[in-house]
Amino acid sequence: MRHLRHLACAALGWLLLGGTVIAQEAPKNLSSYLTDVNAGTVSAGNLVGLSESAISQIQTSQDFVVALKPLTSNQSKSGFGLALTPARTSMMPVVSSSDYYNSSSSRVLANLTFSYAENSADIANVSYRKSAFSIDTYFYLHATDDPVVAAYDAFGKCKGRKAADLADSQARIKRRAAERALEAAKSEKDEKEKEKKVEKAQNDLDGAEAVIRQAKIDAEAAHKKCVDDALRVTKWNASRLSASFGAGWIKPDDNSSSRQSLGRTTTLGGILETGEQGAAYLSLRHTSQEVDLTTLGATPQYKSSTLGAARYTYGSKDDNGKWKALIEGSTAKKSDATMTNRVFKYAVGIDAKVSKGMWLEFRLGKNRTLDGTSDQTTSLLTLNLAPSSTLFAE
């Protein structure tokens, strides 16, 4: 029931956030900037064991992500995570187009993402609830790889849209001239001459109106095609850097003791494009004040640790990496019974794009048991939703 309640909260949060966007009459094509080339990322999920991967997936330009973990095991029950990038919603458009285009610091600000995640686990026969938040940002090493920059470029270079807008502007000048001519013709004293001049002015006016109406239709269609075409070729494996700060807590479900820190985590990550279909992910995560999970029932002990990890991903050519196979490894230590060191020591996996905005992630790997006594083989399946990618799809 509790898990259902949490899932209901997640759904409610989505509806409220989505509702806010809808209430502000969000763009019909809000999804146009939302590249759907990777599963959306809920960074806080890394702190509560939602992903169990040592690699923090770098955000793509999705504005709102829900991660659900429908399949459970004894030690890691169902959890969920939410991520929101305010500047990508119409709620907080903080960066102008020129700032975004010209300034890498503005792009870092615009890509700031807030996330929250919860998960539960049984440790020494006690049920615990874990929660965490995280703040992340990233930027593309080559600005032209950024989908938003690519979209602005496509707009500026769109010949069809430019021609239609120019035709619109010139037709409006003709319309004003025709309106003036019509007024002047109406005050003509010679009836025959008046009729002739009114008819000509009216024809000019009608002609201009027709051009203006058609130009708007043509300009909007050309604009949409130009930008959509540019976004379609956005690379899923474009090189980028990321930074993240998060904190998490754990407490017994029955509130029999106070909550303990799961640590304060700083993560630096990067993706390096390796050929057309490959990407190398690197991640360095430092965690301080992280409780030793084996001491939860007694006097809690805290540790600090640094975790390095690498992943290689190979994406299919179809639909810009619809299928992805990956292999990863980390420096997780068997001796440390902390959440940080519970991530996969090594794993293989597959990501599959089920439909627009929906990704299924499967992982199989070796990690440490929660009590730190041995290694275990863990498989997990995560359904990852970026609902706004589909919510505003046309």
Place this chain on the structure above:
Amino acid sequence: MEITIRNSPLDVERGDTTFVLEDQGTAMTTLILTVEGFPPIQHDEPHKGSLTKTLKLAKGTYACNIFIASYRHGALGPTYKSKVTANGTTVATAEGSIGKDESERDDQEFTLVVK
């Protein structure tokens, strides 16, 4: 969208008249300035910065038209904040947010008097 015209008719000295077209909004915006007797000045890339164009105007009165179109295409916001100046004096502004449509557009006239 509603373009507001300021300082029209605007008196300028004979010779070089410098026009600056810019937009500081979040939407994708194009500005087209047409000065009577000259080819239109079209600025399609306000995201890269402002466009400056100088025309050599002889003595006389010039009818000018400013056309602005703003397009909504994404999550960085639907706002436009456009401005056109002639020799440093603001002649046209438009500020707001695109509503339901995919694009919003307007045009207005102003007059330049070259002495």
